Amino acid sequence: MTSKVILIILDGLAYNTAEQCMGFIHALTEQNQSTLYKVQCELPSMSRPLYETILTGVTPAVSGIVHNQVARNSNQQSVFSLARKAGLSTAAAAFHWFSELYNQSPYNAIRDRHTVDIKQLIQYGTFYHDGKYPDSHLYLDAELLRRRYDPDFLLVHPMSIDEAGHHSGLDSSHYRNTTRRSDKELSEFLPSWIEAGYQIIITADHGMNTDKSHGGSLSQERDIPLFVIGDQFTHQANCQPKQLEICGIICELLGVQNHEKAVTENLLLDENQTMAKQNLSMKG
Numbered sequence: 001m002t003s004k005v006i007l008i009i010l011d012g013l014a015y016n017t018a019e020q021c022m023g024f025i026h027a028l029t030e031q032n033q034s035t036l037y038k039v040q041c042e043l044p045s046m047s048r049p050l051y052e053t054i055l056t057g058v059t060p061a062v063s064g065i066v067h068n069q070v071a072r073n074s075n076q077q078s079v080f081s082l083a084r085k086a087g088l089s090t091a092a093a094a095f096h097w098f099s100e101l102y103n104q105s106p107y108n109a110i111r112d113r114h115t116v117d118i119k120q121l122i123q124y125g126t127f128y129h130d131g132k133y134p135d136s137h138l139y140l141d142a143e144l145l146r147r148r149y150d151p152d153f154l155l156v157h158p159m160s161i162d163e164a165g166h167h168s169g170l171d172s173s174h175y176r177n178t179t180r181r182s183d184k185e186l187s188e189f190l191p192s193w194i195e196a197g198y199q200i201i202i203t204a205d206h207g208m209n210t211d212k213s214h215g216g217s218l219s220q221e222r223d224i225p226l227f228v229i230g231d232q233f234t235h236q237a238n239c240q241p242k243q244l245e246i247c248g249i250i251c252e253l254l255g256v257q258n259h260e261k262a263v264t265e266n267l268l269l270d271e272n273q274t275m276a277k278q279n280l281s282m283k284g
């Protein structure tokens, strides 16, 4: 299995809000193009620790990235390092903490905001360092990286939902409307990404509580969405993916061998199923 993969992390998006406010993605579900799973994030339910968890498949307690102020390089194998080792190309339009985790730390805006360096783990990057950076710009950054560099793995990471949650809380029109806007932004780009054959994963690092924060073990903070889009997924409703398995799932999709990361049972088509599907479409 060798596919190009786009991972979209919608920062701070709680499961119930994703389920209720993302009409476009649910339209894809009704067309049998997308499947939504409920996933529980690891603890603490904070951003930097869980960026590392999603990209490496290890818990914050193991990675040592246990709170947001741990500003250093990751010392784990990640999607980025494994992809690079396999000779694949990588890109990210994301908050600058990703640059610190996988490229250089501390972040230096003049040096790192626009990264084109094939020796880095994230070879092509557009990193922002203001949480209020508009999602509309972020998606354009991602699309430019995709068109210009055609990466095998692209990370897309907008921040506005988390910002709205910190400003107004989980149970607010601000938070819900920001999620609806994010769904609209995605509707601008997802159709062409699907058409181009990408396998797409849309998830969150953590959720949000009514105290305008997150970090603990409330279900509102821990329950997050995982949407999968693409023909390499089984789309079986009874799969139970874990946040720790996202790294392994992406490695499998990319065709990265010997990654030793956990992969959710039955979430991905196996080789026989892929071949049967190809034969069917050739006959059709």
Ligand SMILES: [Zn+2]
Pocket: 012, 047, 162, 163, 166, 214
């Ligand atoms: Zn936050």
